[in-house]
Amino acid sequence: MENLAQTVMDKLKTWARVNSPWAIHFNSGSCNGCDIEILATLTPRYDVERFGIKLQGSPRHADVLICTGPVTLQARDRLLRIYEQMPEPKFVVAVGSCGISGGVFQGCYNVVGDISEVIPVNVYIPGCPPRPEAIIHGIVELLKSLQK
Amino acid sequence: MEAKQKSEKFIVPIGPQHPALKEPGHFEFTVDGEIVTNATARLGFVHRGMEKGVEDRNWTQGLYLMERVCGICSHVHAMAYALGVEKLANIQAPPRAQAIRELVAELERIHSHLLWLGVAAHEGGFDTLFMFSWRDRETVMDLLETITGNRVNYSANVLGGVKIDINDAQKDALRRGMDFLEERTKHYLKVVTEDETFLGRTRKIGVMTFEEATLLGAIGPTGRASGVQRDVRVDSPYAGYPDFPVNIVTSDAGDLEARFVVRIKELYESYRLVREIVDHLPGGDLTVKVPRRIPEGEVISRVEAPRGELFYFMKSNGTDKPERIKVRTPSLCNWGSVLTTAIGHKLADMPMILAGIDPCFSCNDRLVMINGKKTETQVWDWEDLRQYGIEYYK
Known part of the structure; x- marks a missing residue:
């Protein structure tokens, strides 16, 4: 009986999570290109709110961390702190080539590297910058993987 | 403390x-x-060490690194860099390339000013205006994508010219886009100058007099809203600007409202320029050959970014890598x-x-x-x- 209640509860939680993920966006050294494209996904043409996705101000309320850019020395601690402040379960989406490999900024002295060197990443979205459609696709893929 | x-x-x-x-x-x-x-x-906080990083790259790779100083005004960075390298190598890009550079720069200004209009309105709590201006901004993003192949970081420049050409279908799309945006911009100008609640947040707020603006070295639309007659496109025209001159837009009010009005009026200037370039695009080649090794020398390259004067100092030691590049951005x-x-x-x-x-x-x-x-x-x-x-x- 207890097991059944647990299963139902888990299903309910997944249902809620998939239908209304709250995201937080952090720029750890990006050139703004990915950031304006992420912002564009919120505006009328792309409108991610129709999937229940909401960009949230505080990491404590967020399920998904959308990261852009390579990680700079100064932003490294901030990124870790934001990640640690997020409640479990948490998911990380790395947007743009820099977040995947350091991109064009590889070898610059103040760059630590890509995002996966600092925090675990669930979904990578390639592009410099990725189109808003690609960003939406990436997040939808993440949500699909949660349903399993 | x-x-x-x-x-x-x-x-x-x-x-x-x-x-x-x-x-x-x-x-x-x-x-x-x-x-x-x-x-x-x-x-x-986003210091990445790009000025040092560019010294480890050759002149061509440097172009793509400098383009990513800022994703919002990527074209002007690449243009300032390319113009500087061309000046060092003592060559001149063909007129058609220069005109296309100006065209993309003006389209970028349109996208940047519309983006700003939305963000500034959002900070004041006018989210409807934010959504409207970003919806209309998609028009110019589409145009940029049509002619360059990317929405942001267009990579239109190469050393010695541009890599994109404009065909007739694209010209028509540009004309249609400008007509639509001009109509919408009339509406925005009306909103920021007549809407009572908007004026409550902008009129006589954040006033900067002409003297203060000169003293503090305010540049770009911020300075021009305080009556500073300074615009690199007018003062020392570069790329296609000698052939397609721009009219400077200023205001003497110096308050937030003036900063809105100046930027929106600059949008009209950009629409006019885009139309003019599309109608009178010079013929000819798109690129000239640039040597791998750039002759020794120092050069200063200035362009007008959407936010103000962008300044590049470049030094070459005669090899295929820059010796020193200094960037000063308008913000x-x-x-x-x-x-x-x-x-x-x-x-x-x-x-x-x-x-x-x-x-x-x-x-x-x-x-x-x-x-x-x-x-x-x-x-x-x-x-x-x-x-x-x-x-x-x-």
């Missing part, structure tokens, strides 16, 4: 990270009640003006005043209110401050 000396005052730090928009920066406002009495900024020049005009204003006006210079700014997240004596802290985020501003003016 300051809070301890003047225990009745608060220091309000804002930043450095914000989930909604762009780059991180950190500001501290000292407030006496509601009035801001001092302001400081700390920058450098940096305008910080002084913000920190000065902020003093004497209400805390509730800060979001609009900060957004007023169109900084690459909006990553300013947490806000901690510290009472120096009692060590009480109260954490706000930028959203709270914005909301506070909106509530205050209700």
Whole structure:
């Protein structure tokens, strides 16, 4: 009986999570290109709110961390702190080539590297910058993987 | 430190990270009640070491690195770099390439100003205007994609010219896009100059006189809104600007409203220029050959970015790699003006005043209110401050 209640509860939680993920966006050294494209996904043409996705101000309320850019020395601690402040379960989406490999900024002295060197990443979205459609696709893929 | 000396005052730090928009920066406002009495900024959270990094790359690779100084005004960075290298190598890009450079630069200005209009309106609590201007901005993003193949970081420049050409179908698309945007811009101009609630947040707020603007070295639309007649496109025309000159737009009011009006009127200038270039695009080649090794020398390359004068100093030692490149971006020049005009204003006006210079700014997240004596802290985020501003003016 207890097991059944647990299963139902888990299903309910997944249902809620998939239908209304709250995201937080952090720029750890990006050139703004990915950031304006992420912002564009919120505006009328792309409108991610129709999937229940909401960009949230505080990491404590967020399920998904959308990261852009390579990680700079100064932003490294901030990124870790934001990640640690997020409640479990948490998911990380790395947007743009820099977040995947350091991109064009590889070898610059103040760059630590890509995002996966600092925090675990669930979904990578390639592009410099990725189109808003690609960003939406990436997040939808993440949500699909949660349903399993 | 300051809070301890003047225990009745608060220091309000804002930043450095914000989930909604762009780059991180950190500001501290000292407030006496509601009035801001001092302001400081700390920058450098996205410092990546690009000026040093470009020294390890050859001249061509450097172009693509410098294009990514800023994703919003990527074309002007690449253009300033390419013009500088061409000057060092003592060659000149063909007229058609120069005209296409100007065309893309003006399209970029349109996208940047529309983006700013939306962000500034959002900071003031006018989210409808934010959504409208970003919806219309998609028109120009589509045009940029049509002609260059990418929405951001267009890579239109190569050393010695451009890599894209404009065909007749693209010309028609550009004309149609400009017609649509001009119609919409008329509406925006009406909103920012006639809407009662909007004027309550912008008229006579953040006033910077001509003397202050000159003293603080305000540049770009921020300076022009205070009557500073300075625009690199007019003062020392580059690329296609000698053939397709631009009219300078200024205002003497110096307040936030003037900064809105100047930028919106610059949009009309850009529409006119785009049409003119499309109608009279010179023929000929797109590129000339540039040697791998750039002759020894030093050069200064200046262009007008959407936010103001962008300055490149470049030094070559005769090899295939630059010896030194120094970049000064326009946002940096305008910080002084913000920190000065902020003093004497209400805390509730800060979001609009900060957004007023169109900084690459909006990553300013947490806000901690510290009472120096009692060590009480109260954490706000930028959203709270914005909301506070909106509530205050209700």
